[in-house]
Amino acid sequence: MSATPLTERLAEIARASAPGAARPAGDVRVLKDTGVTVVRAGDVVAKAHPAGTGEADLTARLRAAGALPGVLLPPLDQRVRRAGDRLVTVWPAGEPVDPADPEAAPWEAAAELLARLHAVPADGLIPPHAGPADALVLPPAGGPARLLAALARLDDLTAGTGDGRYAAPAGVIREAYLSLPSGVAGARPGAGLLTHGDWHLGQIVRYQGAWLLIDVDDLGAGTPSWDLARPAAWFATGFLSPDLWRRFLSAYLGAGGSAVSHGDPWRELDVPARALTIQLAATAVASARTEGRPLDDVEQDLVSSCGRIIRAAAPQ
Structure with a gap:
């Protein structure tokens, strides 16, 4: 995919968000550019969420990801950034499933993760280092x-x-x-x-x-x-x-x-x-x-x- 102002801005955000002193200079890939735009720079992924995404709902969802280690990939931090009119979050890069080889996909691991997710009440989820007064209010699932x-x-x-x-x-x-x-x-x-x-x-x-x-x-x-x-x-x-x-x-x-x-x-x-x-x-x-x-x-x-x-x- 060719670079656009949005993908270039996401690459900048990903580079600036890399942990530690090292900042990746190259190795930029556009992973997706449809309703969402996802760019990887080094070991960091920056994601521009769909236009019209609500910041309060997205922030609650980011905090929920951080509250469920071992189930959801945690964001690198819980800040919501902006690229023009799009909300942006940053994540560590992971290894995806090969879509061309469904037989080798981790079906059992995926099922177990969903079972663990479904055991969590949506009301009252408390992020780490927070108290009951900080329980998350999550929107309806999509x-x-x-x-x-x-x-x-x-x-x-x-x-x-x-x-x-x-x-x-x-x-x-x-x-x-x-x-x-x-x-x-x-x-x-x-x-x-x-x-x-x-x-x-x-x-x-x-x-x-x-x-x-x-x-x-x-x-x-x-x-x-x-x-x-x-x-x-x-x-x-x-x-x-x-x-x-x-x-x-x-x-x-x-x-x-x-x-x-x-x-x-x-x-x-x-x-x-x-x-x-x-x-x-x-x-x-x-x-x-x-x-x-x-x-x-x-x-x-x-x-x-x-x-x-x-x-x-x-x-x-």
């Missing part, structure tokens, strides 16, 4: 809201278009969404446990020999089953093998995970998995529309999965 945002983006891009490459799939996705229980994406979470809000394999890194969860943008009070929605949806749509799903779910339950019951995990997972499939399909079609290209095979499979959701919900 899972359900991400579904609504994906649908809104799809509607914005396909409204009035006569191009069947996008209009027809968008119609299937909207119908699948309407088949979900009323209010599933708009209701405030009832469980009140700490949840990640956007978990997938890209949200775990190895740091100092241990796997840790990253990305606090959607961390907050939520229903834990939404954190298992992506692997559940991958399994249900055939993108994740039964063996990997079994390993993940068994490790989660074995670590005391509270999101699902042992006897029938799909009682809790069915709706979040359907919702996540719809979100992924909406994001895929919106991206194809933005890029002006046909849907690829994976994107078509996601739309087909939405069709199956509609048929499964139809009265028999």
Whole structure:
């Protein structure tokens, strides 16, 4: 990716935030530049959060990361910086999972981390060296809201278009969404446990020999089953093998995970998995529309999965 004023500013922030006297002069890489922008300089990562991110919510989430060592990657400090109109945080660099080798991914470690996260009440989390009066007030987790945002983006891009490459799939996705229980994406979470809000394999890194969860943008009070929605949806749509799903779910339950019951995990997972499939399909079609290209095979499979959701919900 070519440098932009934002990525250059993030590189400066990362260099200036490196611990100790040494400041990395080179080795700058842009890791991501979409709704968020992430730049690595040496062993420090600077992240520009999405436009419109609230500073109070982000600060609370940073403090929560620092309060859960061994579960969440701690930020280098809890200051929120700015680069233009974007809020910026700095983190130690970790080793990500190889997305091209899901068989080698740390499924058990990821499941155990989620189980430990879901054991934490969202209300009353106290950062280190603080007292009860400093208990954190965390916002709702971002899972359900991400579904609504994906649908809104799809509607914005396909409204009035006569191009069947996008209009027809968008119609299937909207119908699948309407088949979900009323209010599933708009209701405030009832469980009140700490949840990640956007978990997938890209949200775990190895740091100092241990796997840790990253990305606090959607961390907050939520229903834990939404954190298992992506692997559940991958399994249900055939993108994740039964063996990997079994390993993940068994490790989660074995670590005391509270999101699902042992006897029938799909009682809790069915709706979040359907919702996540719809979100992924909406994001895929919106991206194809933005890029002006046909849907690829994976994107078509996601739309087909939405069709199956509609048929499964139809009265028999």
